[in-house]
Amino acid sequence: MQLPESQVAVVEAASADEATSVDALAAATELPPETVTGAVFELEEEGLVAVDERVDETIALTDEGREYADTDLPEIRLYEAALEAGADADPVSMGRVIGASGLEGPQVDIALSNYARKGYGAIEGGEITADPDADPSADAEANALDALAGSEETPIDGVEIDDDTLDQLERRGLLDRSETTVREVTLTERAITELMAGIETAETVGQVTPELLTSGEWQDVEFAEYNVEADAERFEGGKVHILRQTAERVKDVLVGMGFQEMEGPHVDADFWINDCLFMPQDHPARTHWDRFALEQPTHIDELPADLVERVERAHREGVGDDGEGYHSPWDEDFARALALRGHTTSLSTRYLSGEQIGEIEPPARFFSVEKVYRNDTLDPTHLLEFFQIEGWVMAEDLSVRDLMGTFEEFYAQFGITDIEFKPHYNPYTEPSFELFGTHPTTGELVEIGNSGIFREEMLEPLGVECDVMAWGLALERLLMLMYGFEDIRDIHGTLCDLELLRDTEVTY
Incomplete structure (x- = not known):
């Protein structure tokens, strides 16, 4: 043989x-x-x-x-530093404890995201507490x-x-x-x-x-x-990230519903991000704990003077015969401060004011699917940066029914038909409500967005004379409802599951 x-x-x-x-x-x-x-x-x-x-x-x-x-x-090192600082008795500044722990770079985010999950304590408002009964040896x-x-x-x-x-x-x-x-x-x-x-x-x-x-x-x-x-x-070939694929799908749906896409800077002045939204300058969300400020440059050079004047007047005095404003401090230097945008509503204020593309006549529909940045505590539904689906409709005699109907039509394109609404408060919308969807795996309600009708105190300084309904929806949480992800860190960030990203197919 x-x-x-x-x-x-x-x-x-x-x-x-x-x-x-x-x-x-x-x-x-x-x-x-x-x-x-x-x-x-x-x-x-x-x-x-x-x-x-x-x-x-x-x-x-x-x-x-x-x-x-x-x-x-990292979370054990953070806990031990917190105990050393006395956080088991009283809340301690988070910056002080992080400095004492010796954690740097990505390890800080890792420690913060796992600290509360494991029951070592709580992190809230820039302060940290330590549970004296927690046992790192276990x-x-x-x-x-x-x-x-x-x-x-x-x-x-x-x-x-x-x-x-x-x-x-x-x-x-x-x-x-x-x-x-x-x-x-x-x-x-x-x-x-x-x-x-x-x-x-x-x-x-x-x-x-x-x-x-x-x-x-x-x-x-x-x-x-x-x-x-x-x-x-x-050999594993490259492919478009599932998050990007879903973003493109969202854009297709909104364009099909008659919307035009907005574009604008990721770094912007607080004036466009918050002041134009009738957000008081002493609001807690505008502190350094909740935003990412720029070290260089620190302030924008130019703002439209007439618009600044109208916005300041709305903050101080209100709008209309019954308007009162906030009677709180308002400083133009504060409004010029630069930061990473915490929401893409800064694009909406630029467009509605006519500063971005010129005056817009009603009826009009605009949207964006862009990244935003917030100094949140990392957990299964929160990240430091994520994608927001921003949208607004300008027309006469809009109502909450119009807004709810828009959401039902939009989410139905992704097979989601069980949207729930809950009344809410926003400084810039009235009425306002949050949106919730049922998670397909856990059965729990997941907050997926915020919305409302822009207030007169916001629209009048911008020169808008008709109704505007608007919203900000979370792209990552839409993905959770579509595919059953329980932790958005599985698909986004340094801890993402590469095999899951390779194997999950986007459906249309």
């Missing part, structure tokens, strides 16, 4: 009494594992070997996971890191760590799972018979070369068979 050289080597190295792995055969024959794998499949077709396959799953800490195994998780994630730190790879069946803890470590990028297909080979009786009779090496050619063609030798050689079932290296 004649066989290719690689197959002869495998048959001679394998055993009929004991299964031998492909890796062991590769080591014994000094052939590449992929060559041995191909030879094994071909021998199996010839009935010379039996192949047994199994999938082994192993886990290993990432470099970041090993770092935390040595130095403690932290399941920290203990799992310690257990895995001593080995490069560990069979998942060989660790006593619950699945939820492993899933959380993997989601945080502290642990990698890997699956390996193990093939073990055993010689058949036929192979033993052929070995006893003698197996010769057949001269085969693996590929056609220019020399074979020009010399004509290709007519006389024996070509090796091409095995299409042999293992091949997997």
